[in-house]
Amino acid sequence: MAPIPGSGLAKGLAVTLRTMTKKTVTEQYPDTQPDLPPRTRGVIGLFEENCTVCMLCARECPDWCIYIDSHKETVPAATPGGRERSRNVLDRFAIDFSLCMYCGICIEVCPFDALFWSPEFEYAETDIRDLTHERDKLREWMWTVPAPPALDPGAEEPKEIAAARKTAEKLATTQPQPTTQPQPTDPTGSNPEPPTEPPAGPTAPEGDAP
Amino acid sequence: MTLAAATATTAHPTLTTVAAESHGFLSPTGVEVAFLLVGLVTFGAALVTVTTKQLVHAALWLVVALGGLAVEYLLLTAEFIAWVQVLIYVGSVVVLLLFGLMLTRAPIGRSPDADSGNRWAALVVAVAAAAALVWVVADAFRTTWIDLDGPAAGSTEATGASLFQNWVLPFEALSVLLLAALVGAIVLSRKAKAESSSPPLNSRAATGSSPSAPNSRNRPIRRNGRSEATRSAAGTEPTARGTASTTKETGPTEASNPVEATNPTEQEGAR
Amino acid sequence: MNDALDVALRLLIVFVVFLTFPLIIGQTEHKVMAHMQGRLGPMYAGGFHGWAQLVADGVKFAQKEDVVPAGADRRIFQLAPAVALLPYLLVLLAIPIGPGEGAVGEVVDAGVFFVLAVMGVGVLGSLMAGWASANKFSLLGGLRTAAQLLAYELPMLLTAASVAMAAGTVSLPGILDAFEWWWLPWQIVGAIVFFVAGLAELQRPPFDMPVADSEIIFGAYTEYTGLRFALFLLAEYAGIVVLCGLTTVLFLGGWHGPWGADGLGWVWTLLKTALLAFVVIWLRVTYPRLREDQLQKLSWTLLVPLSLAQIALTGIVKVVIQ
Structure with missing residues (x-):
């Protein structure tokens, strides 16, 4: 079956005309905020109350863009005659976003759910050195982390x-x-529910475990 | 010049023109002045055309000369001829001329090698031809006057009527000639398809019937392939020479591929 | 005195049309092209949907430095934009937009020839620009322009001649006076050929081989900046106005319409012209650029035979109905 000569041309014209009548896909970004999906990789937020300074994130980071300083503290024995415990205290946690390639490995490897993706993306700076964000800034971004999307029906x-x-x-x-x-659904710590509400207080670090 | 010479006579209509009776030869009307001035400009442009040392400038001055001629036709009430003059000469012939110039040699600046040694012979021929034309035209039309008051003698209607009443046979012969040329051009451009027996390298089988299918593309591709071959065979031969030799060996069939042909001239042209 | 005023007024009107219509078409192109590609197009300049985008562009062009390349042929380089632009202004003078003597800038006896002749001259500007820039890309663009003009001038002339045969006159108002509605199907092939050839002569996509920006940067206009470049762009859009107006007058009956032909004839002309301008934009958005050999082939093996067939058809019908 030979197509009518010019039918392809007409089809092309029809496509463009149809597109013209459809709604445009342009995001009017500075005027209206984009509607980002919940798992958008905008910036990495730190839930520092969960951090145990295990350094896994810093070691796994392909770019070496995570800086962690800490010191040890001894906690006096909880019961008389008990043994003193020691725990790590976070002094500095910084991510250099001029190096970060947003691979998300740090978030994957964090065993204590202290790092989260946040859809926040408006953190451009005029100086590249200002892109190294410290823990207070990272903690602030924690507030912008949305609740994880619900599981698919029938999912494991x-x-x-x-x-x-x-x-x-x-x-x-x-x-x-x-x-x-x-x-x-009772265990609070094991539920990966990101703390959109501030946690009740500095939860006891894992160091107490026997 | 011919026309400028003829002005003096055509400006004296003996029949009914009021202008001719009230104005003498020494008190010309505005149209006559304009005619003379445009004639001077045309003549000057024509002179520059043949004397300038820059090839493309010559072609552009020719545009001025031909355009001036069209204005002269207009002033002589031959409107139709004037527009045809612009259409054919300025619009097509000069463009063709420029096309040829740019395709072959169009350096910016002077091109002294384009100077001919027999310029005096050319001058003699030109003056003789001009004198002959002026004499013949002035002699032939000495007693013919343009009636400026009646229906314009050079209007489209008058031209068409005289063309198809008195000059039908020459007109038809000419048009058959042109039609033959036109059909010839079409046949030539279609022939390229028949000649190329091998299937197009990049054509899809389904769309072979498309009228604009790029069949003439075959040859450039094969040529490129060959140039690749020569280049690789020569091994250390520099690229520029490789292209040049290819261009030379496929010289006659070059017309369809202006790009490759321009390269050598380009290099000397744009320094 | 009254005559002088009349002439001045007409010239002024034509000049204003010459300056505004191309801008309107340019703005329409911005918006239509954007929406055909699922975008919004300019939204900021002027506040309401970016209506003043081209004004802003003009201001920007005017501020730029006027650069002439060192190796260029100065005078010709600077003259070229004017040569490209002015012919369209002249053509605009001869296009009638309504019935009667009052609705045309200047009645030209051999209007069809005048219009086509002067339009052909505009291409000289591109040629001059291409040669005088001392740039290989420009020269290639100029060459392609010339080749394109030579190929497409012929079908354009032949189809215009077909209409002139049908009407028995070569004056544009005369053609409109003789127009009947059934000319539309009668001359439809000619109309398409004329329109396509005109597009090619204007170097509009899909026939924009001479300015093909992905291969030869911007063809003949590569070296131009600032106001001169803007003039070339203006020439292109003025060319669209002229081509659409001409197609309207020659093939679509100009001010003729189903109703209101007396007082509102000019509305019909403008409406048809605008519709054709939309088609020009539409074609640009839809089709990819033709290759140089496809371009030549389209003209010589399709458009020229079609226009010859149209002339034959016109002649036959003309003899039969007499």
């Missing part, structure tokens, strides 16, 4: 919740007193 439940429920069920079978059946 998060590992932490599954583990918690398993232990709860095990407890329930070993101690057969049917109370209100402690269902999951």
Whole structure:
């Protein structure tokens, strides 16, 4: 079947005409803020209360753009006759965003959920040296981190919740007193719910664990 | 010049023109003055055309001369001829001329090698031709006057009527000639398709019927391929010479590919 | 005295049209092209949807330094924009926008020839610019311009001749007076050929090989800056006005319309011209640039035969209806 001569030309004209009648996709950025998806890689926020200065992020960073200073403190024994504990105290946490390539490895490797992606992107500076942002600035960006999107319907439940429920069920079978059946979703620390509300206080660092 | 000489006579209509009766030869009308001035400009431009040492300037002065001629036609009430003059000579012939110049040699500045040694012979021929033309025209039309008051003798209607009533046969012969040239051009440009027996290198099978399919592209591609071959065969041969030799060996078929042909002249032209 | 005033007024009106219409078309092109590409186009200049964008552009052009390359042929380089621009102003004088003597800048007896002749002269400006710039890209652009003009002048003339045959006159108002609605289907092939050839002569996309910015920077205009460059751009858009106006007058019946031909004839002319200008923009957005050989081929193997066929058809119908 030979196409009618010129039908391709007409088709092209139709495409452009149809596009003209459609809504444009232009973002009027400075006038209206863009509607960014929740996982936008805008900037990295630090939830410093969760940070244990384990240095994993700084070591994994391909660009070496994370600077961490810390010192050790000894915590007196909680119980008389107990042993003194030592813990790390964060002195400085800075990310040089002129080096950062937004790979997100630091966020992936953080074992204590102290680093988060924030969709905030308006942090341009006039001097490249000002792009090294310190912990207070990084902490401020924490407020802009949105709640993670809901899981897909039928998705596997998060590992932490599954583990918690398993232990709860095990407890329930070993101690057969049917109370209100402690269902999951109680563990506060294991839920990756980003703290959009300020945390209740400086949570005890992991150093207390036996 | 011919026309300027003729002005003096045409400005004296013996029939009905009031202007001729009230104005003598020494008190010309505005049209006559304009005619004379434009004639001078045309003559000057023509002189510069043949004397300037810059080739492209000569072509551009020719535009001025031909345009001046068109204005003279206008002043002689031959409007149709005037516009045809602009259309054919300024619009097409000069453009063709410039095209040829730029394609071959169009250096900016003087080109002394374009000077001919037999300029005196040329001058003699030019003066003789001009004298002959002036004499013939003045002799032939001495008793013909333009009636400025009646219907314009040079209007489109009058020209068309005389063309198709008195001069139909020459007109038709000419138009058949031109039509033959036109058809010839089409046949020539179509022939390129038939000659290239090998399928186009980059053509898709489905769109072969498209009228604007780039069939003449075959040859440049093959030529480039060959130039690649010569270049690689020569090994250390510098690139410029490789291209130049290719251009030379495919000289006659060059017309379709102005780009490659320009390169050598370009280099000397734009210094 | 009254005559002088009349002439001055007409010249003034034509001049104002010459200065404003190209800008309007340019602005329309900004917006239409943007929306056809899913964009918004200029939004800031002037406040409301960037209506003053071209005014701002003009101010910008005027502020720029006027550079003449050291190796250029100075006088010709500087003269070229004027040669490119002025012919369109002259052509605008001869296009009638309404019925009667009052609606045309100047009645030219051989209007069709005048218009086509003077339009052809405008190309000389590009040629001069291309040669005088002392730039290889410019020279290539000039060459392509010349080749294009030579190829497309012929079909344009032939189709215009077809209309002149149909009307029995070469004066533009005369052609309009003789127009009947059934000329539209009768001359449709000629109209398309004329319009396409005119586009090619204006070097508008998809026939913008001479300025192909991705290969030869900007062709003949590569070395131009500031006001002279702006004049070339103005010439291009004035060319669009002229081409659309001419196509309207020759093929679409100018001020003729289904109703209101008496007082509002000029509205019809403007409406048709604007519609054609939209088509010009539309074509630019839709089609990619033709290659040089495709360009030549289109003219010689398609447009010229089509226009010859149109002339034959015109002749046959003309003889039959007499």
